[in-house]
Amino acid sequence: MAASGGSTTSNTNIPEYEYSDVNTKPFHIGGFRSEWLSRLTPDDYSYQPEEEDTFDANFAKEHGVSAETMAELKSVCSIDSLRCHPEDEQPDPEVVPPNPTLQTLIERKKKQDYKASRKITKNRHDLYANELERLTYGMKPEAVDDILPEGEVILTVNVYYPASYDKFNYVRPHMTLLMTGSHSLAEFRDAICCVSDLQVCGEFSNTPNIAPDFISKDHYKSAFFYFEGVFYNDMRYPECQDISMTTIEWAKSHNFPSYSQAKMEDTRFMDLNVKVGFPYLYCHQGDCEHLVIITDVRLTHKNDCLDKELYPLLTHKHRVATQKCSVCHIFIGRWFTTNDEFAPSHPCLFCDKCFRTLHYNEDGYKLGDFLAYPYVDRGAFN
Amino acid sequence: MIRSKRGETDPYRKQLKSDCESLLGRFQKTESVRFQVFSEIWRESNFTHIFYGAVKHEKRAFSRRVLDLAYSYFLPPLTFQIRVGGLYLLYSLYRSQTASPPEQIRVALKDWDEVKKFEKDAADAQHLDAVYILRQLRFLKAFHFTAMPTLLAYKKKRKTEKSDLSEEFVERASRPQELINGDLLEELSNIHELYEKMKTSVSLPSEKSVNMIHRSFVPQLRGSVLDFHKWQQNKDETDQDEDCGEGTSSQQECSNRAGLIASIKSKAYGEAAEASKSRRHRQVEVDPTSNESGPSNAPGRSRKTKPSFKARTKEKYLFSGDQLKASSSTTMISHLTSLDPVAAEKVKYFKRFPSK
Ligand SMILES: [Zn+2]
Ligand SMILES: [Zn+2]
Numbered sequence: 001m002a003a004s005g006g007s008t009t010s011n012t013n014i015p016e017y018e019y020s021d022v023n024t025k026p027f028h029i030g031g032f033r034s035e036w037l038s039r040l041t042p043d044d045y046s047y048q049p050e051e052e053d054t055f056d057a058n059f060a061k062e063h064g065v066s067a068e069t070m071a072e073l074k075s076v077c078s079i080d081s082l083r084c085h086p087e088d089e090q091p092d093p094e095v096v097p098p099n100p101t102l103q104t105l106i107e108r109k110k111k112q113d114y115k116a117s118r119k120i121t122k123n124r125h126d127l128y129a130n131e132l133e134r135l136t137y138g139m140k141p142e143a144v145d146d147i148l149p150e151g152e153v154i155l156t157v158n159v160y161y162p163a164s165y166d167k168f169n170y171v172r173p174h175m176t177l178l179m180t181g182s183h184s185l186a187e188f189r190d191a192i193c194c195v196s197d198l199q200v201c202g203e204f205s206n207t208p209n210i211a212p213d214f215i216s217k218d219h220y221k222s223a224f225f226y227f228e229g230v231f232y233n234d235m236r237y238p239e240c241q242d243i244s245m246t247t248i249e250w251a252k253s254h255n256f257p258s259y260s261q262a263k264m265e266d267t268r269f270m271d272l273n274v275k276v277g278f279p280y281l282y283c284h285q286g287d288c289e290h291l292v293i294i295t296d297v298r299l300t301h302k303n304d305c306l307d308k309e310l311y312p313l314l315t316h317k318h319r320v321a322t323q324k325c326s327v328c329h330i331f332i333g334r335w336f337t338t339n340d341e342f343a344p345s346h347p348c349l350f351c352d353k354c355f356r357t358l359h360y361n362e363d364g365y366k367l368g369d370f371l372a373y374p375y376v377d378r379g380a381f382n
Numbered sequence: 383m384i385r386s387k388r389g390e391t392d393p394y395r396k397q398l399k400s401d402c403e404s405l406l407g408r409f410q411k412t413e414s415v416r417f418q419v420f421s422e423i424w425r426e427s428n429f430t431h432i433f434y435g436a437v438k439h440e441k442r443a444f445s446r447r448v449l450d451l452a453y454s455y456f457l458p459p460l461t462f463q464i465r466v467g468g469l470y471l472l473y474s475l476y477r478s479q480t481a482s483p484p485e486q487i488r489v490a491l492k493d494w495d496e497v498k499k500f501e502k503d504a505a506d507a508q509h510l511d512a513v514y515i516l517r518q519l520r521f522l523k524a525f526h527f528t529a530m531p532t533l534l535a536y537k538k539k540r541k542t543e544k545s546d547l548s549e550e551f552v553e554r555a556s557r558p559q560e561l562i563n564g565d566l567l568e569e570l571s572n573i574h575e576l577y578e579k580m581k582t583s584v585s586l587p588s589e590k591s592v593n594m595i596h597r598s599f600v601p602q603l604r605g606s607v608l609d610f611h612k613w614q615q616n617k618d619e620t621d622q623d624e625d626c627g628e629g630t631s632s633q634q635e636c637s638n639r640a641g642l643i644a645s646i647k648s649k650a651y652g653e654a655a656e657a658s659k660s661r662r663h664r665q666v667e668v669d670p671t672s673n674e675s676g677p678s679n680a681p682g683r684s685r686k687t688k689p690s691f692k693a694r695t696k697e698k699y700l701f702s703g704d705q706l707k708a709s710s711s712t713t714m715i716s717h718l719t720s721l722d723p724v725a726a727e728k729v730k731y732f733k734r735f736p737s738k
Contacts, residue, residue, distance in 0.1 A: 022537070032529060059514065069510075074514075076417055077417050077518065082474050084430040094435065102431065103400045108435050111393075276534050301486060
C-alpha cells in the first residue's frame with residue numbers, strides 16, 4: 001500500500017537531495033530497490049564470492065586481451081603494488097610510524113601525545129561504540145530459510161528519545177535499529193524500547209511485590225508513526241484506538257493539507273514513501289513523542305548479519321547516566337518515595353534492596369506512613 | 383555508523399583532504415591515467431600508513447571517513463584524469479584499510495549511471511587498468527549500493543563550508559562551447575535567415591518592425607562564446623600566443639556575415655554535415671581503425687591523450703615520462719578560429735565522447 005499523502009510523490013525512485021547533505025526528496029523504498037536491482041548483475045549483491053578464474057576469463061574475453069596481458073594487468077594492479085615497506089619488514093599498524101609526512105598522521109600523533117600527557121583514559125562508551133554491530137558481522141543462520149534474501153534492502157533507523165531541553169547536546173540520545181524492507185511498522189514499533197512503555201503507574205507502598213507486573217505497555221496499546229502525510233496506527237489489538245484521528249480532523253478543520261491513515265501492521269518498509277534524513281514521528285503512551293529518522297537505505301551485503309531472525313537489529317544504544325540509590329549509591333534506583341521520614345530528600349530514590357530494608361520489617365510489614373512509586377530508570381536499558 | 387565526540391563532528395577532515403589532494407595533485411602532474419604511475423606515488427608518500435596508529439575503536443570510523451572522502455574524487459564534475467585517480471585512491475584505500483571486517487565503499491544510486499559511463503569511457507579508450515580496478519572492486523564486493531553517499535541524520539552544518547572541490551581538479555565549464563558549436567550556429571543562421579525572410583514578406587519594406595530582427599545575432603553569440611573561452615583561458619594562465627591575434631579580433635571579424643557562413647561551412651567547425659545526425663544521438667562507438675600503438679583517444683572531456691594500457695603492454699612496459707605526455711588535445715572552441723586538419727581530427731575524437 002503506497003503512501004500518497006500531503007507531499008507529491010516524485011515519479012523517480014532515484015533518491016536526490018532536497019537539501020544538500022541533509023535530506024532527500026521522498027521516494028518509494030520498494031521502487032528504489034527495483035532501480036538498483038535493474039542496474040546490477042546478481043553477482044554484485046550475491047553473498048557468494050565469484051570465482052577469480054571466471055572473473056579473469058570474462059574480463060579477458062570482454063576486452064579482447066591475451067592471457068599474457070591479463071597476467072600483467074593483475075600484477076600491476078595487485079595489492080603488492082601498494083606496499084610501502086620492504087617485503088620482509090612489516091611495520092606495526094597499531095602505531096603511528098616514526099617521522100610521518102602525511103598530515104593525518106602528524107595530527108594523529110599530536111592527539112595521542114596530548115592524551116598521553118593528560119593521562120586521559122579511554123571512554124568506555126567509545127570502546128563499545130560499535131560492539132553491538134560488530135558481533136553480528138557476516139553471521140549466518142543455522143536454517144537456510146532464515147537467511148536474508150539477496151537483494152533485500154536494509155534500513156538504518158534512528159529513534160530519538162523525547163527531548164529533554166535542559167540537556168541539549170550535539171549528540172542527541174537515540175537508539176539505532178537495522179530493519180529490512182519486509183519488516184512491518186508494527187515490528188518496528190515492538191523493537192523500540194522506551195521507558196514510558198515500562199513505567200509503572202500507581203502507588204504501591206502497601207503491596208510492593210505486585211508492582212512490577214503492572215506496566216503501561218499493557219494498558220495503553222495505541223500508537224502511531226507519521227511518514228509523509230500518512231498516520232500509521234497500531235490496530236492489532238481490540239483496545240487500540242486510532243489516536244491519529246484527532247490530529248487528522250483538526251488538520252481538516254483548519255484547512256491543512258489532508259492526511260490519511262493506514263495500519264502499522266499492514267505496512268512494510270518496502271511500501272513506504274519517505275525522505276532519507278528527514279525527521280518523522282513515533283507517538284505512543286498518548287503523548288510520548290519520538291523523532292524517527294531513516295538515515296540510510298541500501299541493499300544487503302555479504303558482511304551483514306544474514307540471520308533474518310536477528311532483525312530488527314539494535315546497533316546503537318545511547319548510554320544515559322543512571323540514577324543511583326541514595327542510600328548505597330551502588331544500585332540503580334527502582335523506587336521513589338514521598339512523605340518519607342526515612343528519606344534524606346523528597347522525593348527520594350532507592351534501590352530495591354535498600355528500599356525494602358529501610359521501609360519494611362522482617363515480616364514485610366510497612367513501617368511509617370510514606371508513599372512509594374515504582375521507578376524505571378532510563379539507563380536501566382544500558 | 384560514525385559516532386563522534388561532541389562538537390568534533392569530523393576529526394581529521396582537513397588533514398585527510400590535504401593528504402588526498404596532494405596525492406591526486408602529484409598524479410595530475412604526471413598527466414597519466416596509469417595505475418602503475420599512481421601506485422608509485424602512493425608508495426613514495428607511504429600512503430598505506432594513513433591507517434596506522436588508529437586505535438581499535440577508531441578504525442571503522444576512520445575507514446568510513448577516508449572512503450567517503452575518496453568517493454567524492456571519483457565523480458563529476460572533476461576531470462576524467464582526477465576521477466581515474468579517485469578510483470585508484472578508493473581501491474588502494476579499500477585494500478589497505480586496517481578495519482576488519484572492511485568498511486565498504488558507499489555508492490549512491492544517483493551516481494551509478496556516472497560510474498557506468500566512466501567505465502564505458504575508460505573501456506572505449508582502452509584504459510584497461512582503470513576498467514580492471516573498477517571491476518575488481520565489484521568482484522571484491524567492495525560496494526554498498528545505497529540511497530545516498532553518506533548517512534543522513536538531519537544534521538545541519540553549523541558552519542557553512544566553502545566548496546569542497548579543489549578547483550584545479552574540476553572540469554572547466556565547457557557547456558557554452560559545447561552548446562554553441564558549429565552545427566548550432568549553422569542551424570541558427572539558417573533559421574535566422576528564414577525568419578528574416580518571413581518578416582520581410584509579411585511587412586512592408588519600409589516598416590520599422592523589420593529592424594526588430596537582431597541582424598548580427600549569430601555572430602554576436604559566437605563572439606560571446608569565444609570571449610568566454612578566452613577569459614577562461616586567461617584565468618587558467620594558459621598561454622594563448624598562437625591564437626591571440628586572430629582570437630582577440632574575433633568579434634569584428636565575425637560580425638561579417640559572409641565570413642561567418644564561410645567559416646561555418648569550413649571543416650574547422652568539426653565534422654561534415656552528414657555526420658551530425660549520428661552525433662545528435664550522442665552515440666559513442668568504438669573506432670575499429672584506431673591505432674592501438676599510437677596515443678589512444680582520451681575519453682570524456684579529458685584534454686590529454688595517453689597511451690592505452692594495451693598499447694603499453696605491447697611496448698613491454700617501457701615507461702618514460704615523455705611517452706605519457708602525448709600530444710595534448712585541444713578544445714573544440716579553439717577551432718572556431720583555426721584551420722588545422724590534424725586538430726580537426728582531434729575534434730572528432732573529442733566529439734565522439736560527448737559529455738552528458
Ligand atoms: Zn516513548
Ligand atoms: Zn541501595
